[in-house]
Amino acid sequence: MFLRLEEITKQYGGVQALNGISLQVERGTIKGVMGPNGAGKSTLFHLISGMEKPDSGSIWFKKKEITGRPLHEIARLGVGRTFQTLQIFGNMTVVENVMTGMHMRIRGGILSSGLSLPWTREDEKRAMREAKEMLEQFGLFGRWKWFASQLAYGEQRRLEIVRALAAKPDLLLLDEPAAGLTYPEAKQLAENLARLKENGLTLLLIEHHMGLVMEIADEVAVLNKGELIAEGPPEVVKKDPSVIEAYMVRK
Amino acid sequence: MVDQAQKEFRTRDLLYSIALWFLSWLIPDPQLHYRREYKFKKRDLFYLSAVLVFPLIWPDPHIHHLMVLAGIHGILALGLTLFLGYAGQISLGQAAFFGVGAYTTAVLTTRYGLPSFLAFWASAIMAAIFALLIGKPLLKLKGYFLALATLGFGEIFLVLVRENASLTGGVIGIFNIPFFSFAGFTFDTYLKQYYLIWGVLTGLVLFSKNLVRSKMGRACLAVASSEEGASALGIDVAWIKLGVFTVGAAFAGLAGSLFASVMSTANPETFSLNLSVLIVMMVVLGGMGNLYGPIAGAIFLTVLIDRLSRYQEYSLPLYGVILILLLIFFPDGIGTRLRVRLIYLISYFGRKKRREKVNL
Numbered sequence: 001m002f003l004r005l006e007e008i009t010k011q012y013g014g015v016q017a018l019n020g021i022s023l024q025v026e027r028g029t030i031k032g033v034m035g036p037n038g039a040g041k042s043t044l045f046h047l048i049s050g051m052e053k054p055d056s057g058s059i060w061f062k063k064k065e066i067t068g069r070p071l072h073e074i075a076r077l078g079v080g081r082t083f084q085t086l087q088i089f090g091n092m093t094v095v096e097n098v099m100t101g102m103h104m105r106i107r108g109g110i111l112s113s114g115l116s117l118p119w120t121r122e123d124e125k126r127a128m129r130e131a132k133e134m135l136e137q138f139g140l141f142g143r144w145k146w147f148a149s150q151l152a153y154g155e156q157r158r159l160e161i162v163r164a165l166a167a168k169p170d171l172l173l174l175d176e177p178a179a180g181l182t183y184p185e186a187k188q189l190a191e192n193l194a195r196l197k198e199n200g201l202t203l204l205l206i207e208h209h210m211g212l213v214m215e216i217a218d219e220v221a222v223l224n225k226g227e228l229i230a231e232g233p234p235e236v237v238k239k240d241p242s243v244i245e246a247y248m249v250r251k
Numbered sequence: 252m253v254d255q256a257q258k259e260f261r262t263r264d265l266l267y268s269i270a271l272w273f274l275s276w277l278i279p280d281p282q283l284h285y286r287r288e289y290k291f292k293k294r295d296l297f298y299l300s301a302v303l304v305f306p307l308i309w310p311d312p313h314i315h316h317l318m319v320l321a322g323i324h325g326i327l328a329l330g331l332t333l334f335l336g337y338a339g340q341i342s343l344g345q346a347a348f349f350g351v352g353a354y355t356t357a358v359l360t361t362r363y364g365l366p367s368f369l370a371f372w373a374s375a376i377m378a379a380i381f382a383l384l385i386g387k388p389l390l391k392l393k394g395y396f397l398a399l400a401t402l403g404f405g406e407i408f409l410v411l412v413r414e415n416a417s418l419t420g421g422v423i424g425i426f427n428i429p430f431f432s433f434a435g436f437t438f439d440t441y442l443k444q445y446y447l448i449w450g451v452l453t454g455l456v457l458f459s460k461n462l463v464r465s466k467m468g469r470a471c472l473a474v475a476s477s478e479e480g481a482s483a484l485g486i487d488v489a490w491i492k493l494g495v496f497t498v499g500a501a502f503a504g505l506a507g508s509l510f511a512s513v514m515s516t517a518n519p520e521t522f523s524l525n526l527s528v529l530i531v532m533m534v535v536l537g538g539m540g541n542l543y544g545p546i547a548g549a550i551f552l553t554v555l556i557d558r559l560s561r562y563q564e565y566s567l568p569l570y571g572v573i574l575i576l577l578l579i580f581f582p583d584g585i586g587t588r589l590r591v592r593l594i595y596l597i598s599y600f601g602r603k604k605r606r607e608k609v610n611l
Binding site for chain 1: 458459462473479480495
């Protein structure tokens with residue numbers, strides 16, 4: 001099993017954010033996580049990526065237990081993520097943002113970087129070339145010299161995904177990738193995500209944008225008030241009465 | 252109406268553009284460190300040759316001595332700017348590492364008769380070890396708390412130096428530290444010391460330049476911008492902070508060692524809080540996120556303090572007023588936005604005339 005959550009529970013003060021959630025994600029699939037506001041979707045992502053620790057339960061990734069490990073260690077195991085509130089490095093150019101994503105794959109520490117030893121220089125050049133290629137793929141190449149803070153909102157969202165991909169993760173957690181995007185941008189995003197899946201990446205995405213999830217997800221899990229109320233293929237979940245009750249009718 | 256003003260060409264404009272062109276390769280542009288080509292620019296060579304030629308065209312020992320001090324301050328500010336300007340963390344304990352370097356050199360050369368060249372490197376290592384030990388617990392703090400904690404470390408270091416008279420000579424300090432010498436060549440005049448200090452500074456600038464351009468520099472900027480975003484990419488934030496803190500401390504250690512061998516003395520008065528604040532001032536006034544800015548700030552403040560000392564009791568109020576004015580008019584530092592500001596000033600009069608003429 002690729003990613004497995006077992007009986008995850010998380011409380012914030014008196015609020016039960018997640019209550020005994022068990023989930024499984026297969027390698028090479030796209031799984032959508034949906035639910036109304038405050039359902040615990042983002043909390044789930046924080047727990048998987050290691051930003052927070054669950055109160056009880058365990059998380060397994062590639063047959064290793066990652067419960068409560070720090071964020072950067074989990075990232076090194078191959079879990080990439082984007083954030084609901086953008087965490088773009090506005091003090092760097094677009095291409096440098098992507099190169100920062102390759103941090104783990106560039107050799108060299110402080111001394112070897114400072115002395116500019118041959119292998120670090122070689123890796124830097126390779127990283128620059130790769131970053132430009134990735135930007136080209138995602139239609140950001142024309143902006144590579146710009147500061148990330150100068151980009152439009154939709155471009156920043158895309159840049160964050162490119163940056164997460166630059167780390168070559170096995171599992172990518174996307175927290176509302178289509179939030180605030182225009183319709184054509186969202187469509188473009190769906191195409192890109194489908195292409196990533198073909199390349200063997202596993203995706204777990206939170207989305208409010210019903211159309212997007214239904215279109216690309218292989219499986220959907222619906223959360224409500226910290227409980228998992230439905231799980232299965234999109235067509236089935238769409239017709240589930242409890243989902244309609246929780247999510248679609250009652251606004 | 253605006254079109255009318257733009258079409259009109261005056262010979263004076265040509266003069267302005269020549270001035271601007273000259274400035275454009277003399278003065279660092281706002282975001283120097285974001286340009287990461289692996290080559291030297293004309294500007295770097297200009298600075299280097301200016302440093303080399305300066306003492307020859309101005310053969311005044313007093314000025315040489317002043318520039319020696321400015322260079323030492325420059326090394327300190329350069330070390331701090333990696334931590335403050337790039338990684339976005341604040342430290343008020345830089346003077347303590349300066350002190351560690353100075354006392355290491357003083358003790359090793361006077362008590363154990365070690366050559367000053369070896370003591371020089373030992374000082375950097377000693378300061379780095381101190382930084383690793385201190386930084387491990389302290390760098391978990393952020394913002395004001397980190398500033399206060401590093402401040403506390405500086406004060407503790409001062410007390411330790413004053414009380415351990417058997418090792419450090421107490422309040423009086425250590426005298427007769429031999430001049431820096433390497434392979435039989437002793438740096439005993441101000442001119443020789445000038446070249447020694449600025450040579451070391453050039454080497455350290457090169458080191459920092461490489462560092463800033465590498466993955467470590469990017470990691471620092473990422474930590475300054477968003478710690479969560481950085482660690483989601485597999486960057487160990489705590490280690491990056493500690494590493495940069497240690498490099499800054501090692502720079503300060505080298506500066507301390509040079510200070511001890513140039514001044515031949517090490518005493519606790521030199522490493523007080525004043526120096527720490529002065530270094531932060533140099534970095535802020537010179538411009539953060541830019542390697543040349545802090546050095547410009549160091550030269551400027553060192554010369555300013557020296558010039559103001561002739562006004563005796565008025566020197567401090569004058570100093571304060573000048574700092575406030577500079578921070579108002581150069582909020583990003585004199586090294587960072589100087590070009591933009593000067594362009595603004597140069598074109599100001601032209602624009603004013605034109606505005607009156609066009610009568611908007």
